[in-house]
Amino acid sequence: MNYLRASLAAVVLLGMAAHSWGAPLSLQDCLQRASSNSPILKSAVRDSSIAQENSRLASVSTYPRVDIHAGYTIQQEPQAIKSAAGTSETQEPHFAFAGVTANYTLYDFGRRDARIRQASANTEAVSQGFLFNKSEVTLQVIEAYFRILEADRLIQAATEEVAQIEEHRRVAQVLFEEGTATRNDVLQAEVRLASAVQKRLTTTNLRENGWLLLNFFTGSDPGFRVELDGSTTVTSAIPTATDSTGNPDNRHDIKAQKQILEAREFEVRENRENYLPEIYTRLGMDYVQNDKVREQTILSATVGIRINLFDGYASQASHERAVKQRSKQLDTIRLTEQRATFEIATARNDANVAKERIFVTEAAIRQSEENLRINRERYQERVGIASEVLDAQTLVTQTKTDYYRALYDYQTATARLQHAIGEL
Numbered sequence: 440m441n442y443l444r445a446s447l448a449a450v451v452l453l454g455m456a457a458h459s460w461g462a463p464l465s466l467q468d469c470l471q472r473a474s475s476n477s478p479i480l481k482s483a484v485r486d487s488s489i490a491q492e493n494s495r496l497a498s499v500s501t502y503p504r505v506d507i508h509a510g511y512t513i514q515q516e517p518q519a520i521k522s523a524a525g526t527s528e529t530q531e532p533h534f535a536f537a538g539v540t541a542n543y544t545l546y547d548f549g550r551r552d553a554r555i556r557q558a559s560a561n562t563e564a565v566s567q568g569f570l571f572n573k574s575e576v577t578l579q580v581i582e583a584y585f586r587i588l589e590a591d592r593l594i595q596a597a598t599e600e601v602a603q604i605e606e607h608r609r610v611a612q613v614l615f616e617e618g619t620a621t622r623n624d625v626l627q628a629e630v631r632l633a634s635a636v637q638k639r640l641t642t643t644n645l646r647e648n649g650w651l652l653l654n655f656f657t658g659s660d661p662g663f664r665v666e667l668d669g670s671t672t673v674t675s676a677i678p679t680a681t682d683s684t685g686n687p688d689n690r691h692d693i694k695a696q697k698q699i700l701e702a703r704e705f706e707v708r709e710n711r712e713n714y715l716p717e718i719y720t721r722l723g724m725d726y727v728q729n730d731k732v733r734e735q736t737i738l739s740a741t742v743g744i745r746i747n748l749f750d751g752y753a754s755q756a757s758h759e760r761a762v763k764q765r766s767k768q769l770d771t772i773r774l775t776e777q778r779a780t781f782e783i784a785t786a787r788n789d790a791n792v793a794k795e796r797i798f799v800t801e802a803a804i805r806q807s808e809e810n811l812r813i814n815r816e817r818y819q820e821r822v823g824i825a826s827e828v829l830d831a832q833t834l835v836t837q838t839k840t841d842y843y844r845a846l847y848d849y850q851t852a853t854a855r856l857q858h859a860i861g862e863l
Contacts, residue, residue, distance in 0.1 A: 463668040466584050469657050473580045476658025480576060483569045490565035497558035500551045503543035511535045530729045538725035545742075548715040549708065557705035564698035571691035574863045576656055581673065581854040583653040588667055589847040590646035596839040597639035603832050604632045607815070611825055624825035631829045635836075673853045687779030689861030696772045703765035710758035716746035779859060786856035793852050796845035803838040811835050 474480065517532040544551065608628035614620035654663050687693060721741040729735055747754065811831040817823030857863040 463666045465668045466581065466671045466673075469580050469584055469653065470577055472657035472659065473576050474573065477576050477656055478658065479656075480569075480573060483572045486565050487562075487569050490562040494555075494558040494562045497554045500544060500554065503541045505539070505541045507537075507539050509535070509537035529731055530727075531731070534728040536725070536727045538723060540721060540723040540725075542719060542721050545718045545720055547717045548712050550712045550715075550717075553705045553709035553712070557702045557709065560698045560702035560705065564695045564702065567691045567695035567698060571695060574691060574858055574861075577863050578854055578858045580653065580656045582851050583649050583656065584667065584671070585847040585850045587646055587649040587653060588669055588671075589843055590642055590649055591667070591669070592843040592846075593642045593840055594639060594646065596836050596843070597635060597642055600635045600832060600836040601632065601639060603811075604628060604635055604829070607818075607825070607828055607832070608632060610819065614821075619821055620825070627825050627829060631833070638836075673850045673857070687776060687783060687860060690775075690779055690859070691861060693772070693775055693779060693861075696768070696775050700765065700768045700772060703761065703768045706761040707758070707765055710754065710761045713747070713754040713757070716744050718742070718744050782859040783856065786852055786859050789852035790849060790856055793845050793849035797842065797849060800838055800842035800845055804835070804842055807831070807835040807838040 511533070512535075513533045515532075517528045517530045519526045519528045608625060611620055611624040611628050615622060615625050650664060651661055653659075654661050719742075721739070721743070723739045723741075724736065725739070726736045811828070811834070814823055814827045814831040818825060818828045854863060
């Protein structure tokens with residue numbers, strides 16, 4: 440008796456522990472894991488860091504450039520001047536030298552400003568691209584999450600089908616032994632049972648693949664498995680074809696493409712202004728070791744202007760390339776907007792159709808179960824045939840499959856619609 444009590448207590452404690460440790464994993468938990476651990480988002484974060492460094496690199500032209508140099512020169516003979524009295528050396532044969540210079544561009548007719556604003560636009564484009572990647576990962580996590588839930592329901596329906604066919608096979612075997620049914624009834628049940636088991640195995644494999652995909656996006660171990668929260672839903676108002684909330688301008692990929700276009704505009708401006716002069720200043724301190732002169736250290740200040748006369752057509756080629764890249768970017772934006780409009784329309788249609796399918800299949804399940812009950816009773820009363828029972832059972836499984844698929848198709852279509860209009 441004491442052993443029985445201890446066993447019951449252990450079972451209760453294990454059940455309480457399993458309930459506390461094995462809490463269902465919610466969709467929000469998966470999204471948080473993906474946000475922190477997704478390898479795709481980690482790579483995108485690197486892109487953002489690189490873009491910020493590029494922006495900082497473009498802004499260095501607003502500061503002066505300071506250089507220091509030093510060295511030692513050995514000459515075969517020192518330089519000298521000729522005069523009536525002979526020659527006089529003007530420098531040491533071997534001498535050290537050093538210098539510090541500071542160069543700063545005062546005005547370059549907008550090239551520097553164009554570079555800075557181009558880098559800033561590229562940084563914003565990368566930032567919007569990261570948000571779009573995050574939205575993409577969110578959508579893929581949602582789809583994987585609901586496909587696992589769908590597979591769980593389909594496995595449940597397949598398991599029920601296997602159990603009911605096994606029961607039908609048992610009844611057919613009893614009737615065959617009593618001589619009121621044929622061997623063919625038993626064989627039909629065995630064949631249909633093998634098909635149901637195969638269907639369950641296929642669905643189980645789909646669930647395993649779904650878990651592998653979910654674990655990849657959330658950065659979890661491939662073997663990670665827990666119970667998912669079956670009550671999770673994605674709720675959103677489905678915009679109509681004329682609804683302004685279906686405008687794709689909120690999408691982060693379109694915003695990113697527009698920022699890239701802005702960067703292309705500044706690139707064109709920068710290359711167009713390469714033909715204009717540049718006003719600069721220079722401060723310097725140069726030292727040359729030479730005991731034959733009075734001043735060995737020279738301090739200087741320069742204000743100058745320089746303009747490129749010929750660079751092998753590099754400026755012309757850069758300008759034409761920038762113009763063509765800008766034209767290409769305009770085409771890319773139009774293509775992205777068209778694709779977004781297409782995604783909104785298809786996701787809206789899929790969501791509406793899936794919603795209607797849910798209502799239709801809910802009624803079909805009740806009807807198919809009633810049909811199975813009638814055919815099972817008819818067979819047991821020897822007024823029906825075995826194939827009618829098996830067909831009725833298959834119909835029940837099919838209607839449940841259609842219902843579960845419609846249910847989760849609606850959830851994923853709603854998520855796709857949110858993603859398409861930039862609200863995910």
